Amino acid sequence: MTLALGTAQAERGKITYGEYDLVRHPVGGMDRLPVIIAQGNEEGPVFWITAGIHGIEHAGIQVIHKLITQELVSELRGTIVAVPALNPAGLRTLERRAYYDDTDPNRLFPDGRSPKTDPDKAPPSALEQAYRRLFEEIKKSASYFFDLHCISINSLSFVFRDRVLYRKGDEAGKQRAEAVSKKMEEMAKAYGHTITADFSVGKYIDEKLHRSSTASIATVAGIPALTAELSSSYTPMRTTVEAGMAGLRNVMRWAGMLPGAPEPITGIRIVDPGFPTRRRSVARVPEACFVHHLVEAGTLVKVGDPLVEMRDAWGRVLGVLCSEYDGFVISCPSGILYYPGEASVLLAIRDDEPLVGAYPADFFD
Numbered sequence: 528m529t530l531a532l533g534t535a536q537a538e539r540g541k542i543t544y545g546e547y548d549l550v551r552h553p554v555g556g557m558d559r560l561p562v563i564i565a566q567g568n569e570e571g572p573v574f575w576i577t578a579g580i581h582g583i584e585h586a587g588i589q590v591i592h593k594l595i596t597q598e599l600v601s602e603l604r605g606t607i608v609a610v611p612a613l614n615p616a617g618l619r620t621l622e623r624r625a626y627y628d629d630t631d632p633n634r635l636f637p638d639g640r641s642p643k644t645d646p647d648k649a650p651p652s653a654l655e656q657a658y659r660r661l662f663e664e665i666k667k668s669a670s671y672f673f674d675l676h677c678i679s680i681n682s683l684s685f686v687f688r689d690r691v692l693y694r695k696g697d698e699a700g701k702q703r704a705e706a707v708s709k710k711m712e713e714m715a716k717a718y719g720h721t722i723t724a725d726f727s728v729g730k731y732i733d734e735k736l737h738r739s740s741t742a743s744i745a746t747v748a749g750i751p752a753l754t755a756e757l758s759s760s761y762t763p764m765r766t767t768v769e770a771g772m773a774g775l776r777n778v779m780r781w782a783g784m785l786p787g788a789p790e791p792i793t794g795i796r797i798v799d800p801g802f803p804t805r806r807r808s809v810a811r812v813p814e815a816c817f818v819h820h821l822v823e824a825g826t827l828v829k830v831g832d833p834l835v836e837m838r839d840a841w842g843r844v845l846g847v848l849c850s851e852y853d854g855f856v857i858s859c860p861s862g863i864l865y866y867p868g869e870a871s872v873l874l875a876i877r878d879d880e881p882l883v884g885a886y887p888a889d890f891f892d
């Protein structure tokens with residue numbers, strides 16, 4: 528069967544381009560996804576790479592643009608299916624979200640339940656339905672999946688490993704989740720950037736993270752999937768883009784899609800504290816203030832280490848917030864003005880939680 532997505536159709540040894548119909552506009556016309564299919568001369572895995580689901584995150588788009596070249600295809604075993612602009616409306620308006628759906632677009636992928644019909648609630652939006660269709664295409668052909676994002680200014684470039692969920696009592700499902708999670712670990716190591724897990728299992732549904740592209744593809748479709756966060760939003764740094772390309776080529780070497788040994792990842796900071804980690808937003812300010820950061824992305828921290836100094840508008844020191852955890856700094860959110868309760872540092876903290884876990888008991892009721 529020939530691999531196709533929208534009007535792009537795979538051809539041996541070639542890069543083909545096309546478009547995939549996403550959302551039709553009331554005034555006519557349509558948002559379409561740009562699609563690139565690069566197929567090697569030899570049969571092999573199908574690697575899906577997507578970017579631009581949040582309209583302010585542009586590094587991944589450049590990674591895809593520069594990664595896929597005729598030289599790469601001449602060495603390639605298998606196929607790359609790439610979509611560099613998953614959220615055309617958000618990208619056009621430089622917003623995280625699309626103006627025709629108020630939800631985080633990376634929380635619109637299927638969760639394994641069929642949508643409930645409730646006359647008092649709007650049915651799934653056009654965008655949600657479109658991502659559902661796209662999910663089916665990914666499920667049909669993908670061996671591996673990478674979704675490229677950015678997190679905030681000067682952050683580390685890293686991967687978020689999702690937890691993989693299964694239904695309680697479903698032994699085969701649990702085994703599949705464990706196998707998928709193991710592949711994700713190998714894939715993350717092959718990529719070679721800093722690694723951290725996302726929230727703990729219990730938080731997944733709460734945060735609707737199970738409906739992110741990668742969690743949905745890993746859990747519902749059983750395909751190893753990773754979210755790469757390529758540092759700053761908006762205009763990317765060239766070093767980050769190049770490190771992203773090198774990481775993806777290393778994933779393809781791991782997957783047997785490219786020959787040769789892994790290439791070194793250079794130009795970015797890579798942190799390994801020596802224990803597994805997960806994300807936590809910390810240094811929540813107790814009062815309205817300006818924050819002066821005492822750490823930066825990549826700083827290793829221990830319990831008690833100072834993270835930020837709080838000052839009033841005149842610069843008078845109000846206090847210092849210290850770390851309650853061992854770990855490292857992933858990023859500092861944009862800006863230095865904070866209201867009470869807002870977190871001023873994103874840490875990777877020690878993670879003792881399992882990487883696979885059961886859905887809540889009533890999830891499928």
Ligand SMILES: [Zn+2]
Pocket residue numbers: 580581584633676677
């Ligand atoms: Zn994002």
